[in-house]
Amino acid sequence: MNRREFIGTSALAAVCGGCGTFNLGAKQGRRPKPSETLTLAVIGCGPMGDYNMSAFLRDSRVRVTHVCDPIAESAYHGYNASTPHGREVFKRKVDKRYGTTATKSVADFREIIDDPSIDAVLISTGDYWHAPIGVAAMKAGKHVYCQKPMTLGISEGWAMIAAAKEHGITFQVGSQQRSASEFRVVAEIIRNGLLGECKSCTIGLCYAHNDGLKQKYTRDCTPSPIPDWFSPKDSMWNLYQGPAQHWENNAYIPAIHSPVCWRWNSRTGNGSIADWGAHHFDILQWALGTELSGPVAIENVKTDIFDPAVTNRYLDQAKTYQFDIVYADGFRAHVGDKESIGFNGLKFHGEKGELFVARGKLELPESLRHWKETDLKDSDIHLYHNINAKGCHEHDFIDAVYEGRQPVCPVEIGHRSATICHLANIAARLGRASLKWDPVKERILGDDEANARIFVKHHNGWTV
Numbered sequence: 001m002n003r004r005e006f007i008g009t010s011a012l013a014a015v016c017g018g019c020g021t022f023n024l025g026a027k028q029g030r031r032p033k034p035s036e037t038l039t040l041a042v043i044g045c046g047p048m049g050d051y052n053m054s055a056f057l058r059d060s061r062v063r064v065t066h067v068c069d070p071i072a073e074s075a076y077h078g079y080n081a082s083t084p085h086g087r088e089v090f091k092r093k094v095d096k097r098y099g100t101t102a103t104k105s106v107a108d109f110r111e112i113i114d115d116p117s118i119d120a121v122l123i124s125t126g127d128y129w130h131a132p133i134g135v136a137a138m139k140a141g142k143h144v145y146c147q148k149p150m151t152l153g154i155s156e157g158w159a160m161i162a163a164a165k166e167h168g169i170t171f172q173v174g175s176q177q178r179s180a181s182e183f184r185v186v187a188e189i190i191r192n193g194l195l196g197e198c199k200s201c202t203i204g205l206c207y208a209h210n211d212g213l214k215q216k217y218t219r220d221c222t223p224s225p226i227p228d229w230f231s232p233k234d235s236m237w238n239l240y241q242g243p244a245q246h247w248e249n250n251a252y253i254p255a256i257h258s259p260v261c262w263r264w265n266s267r268t269g270n271g272s273i274a275d276w277g278a279h280h281f282d283i284l285q286w287a288l289g290t291e292l293s294g295p296v297a298i299e300n301v302k303t304d305i306f307d308p309a310v311t312n313r314y315l316d317q318a319k320t321y322q323f324d325i326v327y328a329d330g331f332r333a334h335v336g337d338k339e340s341i342g343f344n345g346l347k348f349h350g351e352k353g354e355l356f357v358a359r360g361k362l363e364l365p366e367s368l369r370h371w372k373e374t375d376l377k378d379s380d381i382h383l384y385h386n387i388n389a390k391g392c393h394e395h396d397f398i399d400a401v402y403e404g405r406q407p408v409c410p411v412e413i414g415h416r417s418a419t420i421c422h423l424a425n426i427a428a429r430l431g432r433a434s435l436k437w438d439p440v441k442e443r444i445l446g447d448d449e450a451n452a453r454i455f456v457k458h459h460n461g462w463t464v
């Protein structure tokens with residue numbers, strides 16, 4: 001059997017989106033031999049997809065064969081003027097890298113799912129698409145690098161975990177802070193008690209792309225004509241929205257439907273709490289060793305969410321907020337937006353001083369001034385460190401695929417980090433001052449209305 005013909009033992013047909021079929025079944029992720037190339041498709045051709053794809057293009061073990069986006073090429077430049085959106089833009093880049101014209105440019109991701117020649121996918125769409133595409137890809141035996149936050153809501157994480165397990169998938173969540181040494185070192189310091197007793201932490205979350213909200217196109221909430229970059233218009237517009245509930249008359253609202261702007265409405269994203277919480281809560285859990293469980297409560301929730309005078313029903317995410325993440329042993333992380341906290345990062349408060357970490361920045365207390373990572377003893381806790389990947393999260397994923405193992409941020413961990421974001425958003429949206437959470441049963445306790453929100457509703461015939 002040719003390796004490109006590799007398929008699992010049984011094939012089933014599953015209907016997706018009510019508008020097409022693709023083959024699913026008990027396929028297992030293919031593990032290429034060291035001498036073989038891993039074929040990869042990029043699904044979601046926006047700025048983050050570009051960032052991740054660039055790393056894959058630098059890796060000689062990988063061949064990017066397909067790029068996929070319902071947008072062929074848009075005039076919209078999002079938050080990074082040098083990376084316009086669309087599959088044709090990505091195709092040009094990949095073709096140039098390989099000196100070819102053969103890169104396949106695909107509008108509908110179901111073609112990727114159905115294609116047995118593709119070994120792995122990068123999912124860099126908006127959050128609302130991660131689970132439906134991720135589960136379909138895993139069922140087709142494809143390894144997955146999925147952007148963070150891994151899910152739009154808690155129940156999607158269960159489906160992602162089940163699919164990864166069943167199909168032997170290597171899954172990397174795009175929480176790349178785990179591949180950066182400063183965050184690992186902090187987690188090792190806390191885990192090994194080097195800060196003495198540590199019972200609290202302060203976390204500031206950046207309101208990413210807040211500047212974008214000040215710009216004309218991201219404030220425009222007027223139902224508008226569907227842009228020409230969706231072509232054919234109706235089918236591509238529907239594919240772009242996918243499982244997200246449509247607005248009246250299936251309207252295009254620039255402030256929430258322009259690429260990047262799906263973040264600002266709860267049907268498609270989870271605002272700044274998830275955008276940056278997925279990163280910093282992930283590090284919090286790594287440092288506490290709770291990455292496969294979670295907190296027992298969200299408390300002291302205060303937010304200006306849903307103030308129609310400040311925003312409107314389209315822009316419905318929290319902009320300023322404060323809440324505490326509380327663990328069973330009494331550890332408490334106080335979280336707020338960067339403006340009120342004063343920084344974007346994590347500050348741990350221990351007996352032996354304060355420790356601050358942010359991207360590219362590590363401030364140790366006086367007590368650890370002369371401490372070096374190499375001071376860790378063999379008997380100390382050493383966390384995952386892929387020296388070979390040299391801090392590259394994408395490289396770590398590829399290593400893990402070849403070696404038949406999980407990378408630094410597997411599906412279970414991505415699910416638990418995203419869960420904290422979702423719990424905070426549920427509390428904020430329902431105006432609850434606190435929520436109790438059972439991290440074993442994964443249920444909100446004593447509040448049926450809030451608990452109902454852990455189950456994601458998918459629309460327009462799409463499902464996980």
Ligand SMILES: NC(=O)c1ccc[n+]([C@@H]2O[C@H](COP(=O)([O-])OP(=O)(O)OC[C@H]3O[C@@H](n4cnc5c(N)ncnc54)[C@H](O)[C@@H]3O)[C@@H](O)[C@H]2O)c1
Nearest residue numbers: 044045046047048069085124125126127147148240259260
């Ligand atoms: N790890 C990080 O530091 C980091 C930073 C920024 C963004 N992100 C994450 O990356 C993801 C993408 O973010 P972005 O800012 O690039 O978003 P974006 O909206 O700019 O780009 C997403 C692209 O996905 C495309 N898309 C929509 N539906 C699709 C479908 N059915 N099939 C294929 N493509 C589809 C859109 O047309 C768009 O071009 C998000 O999950 C975001 O949270 C992570």
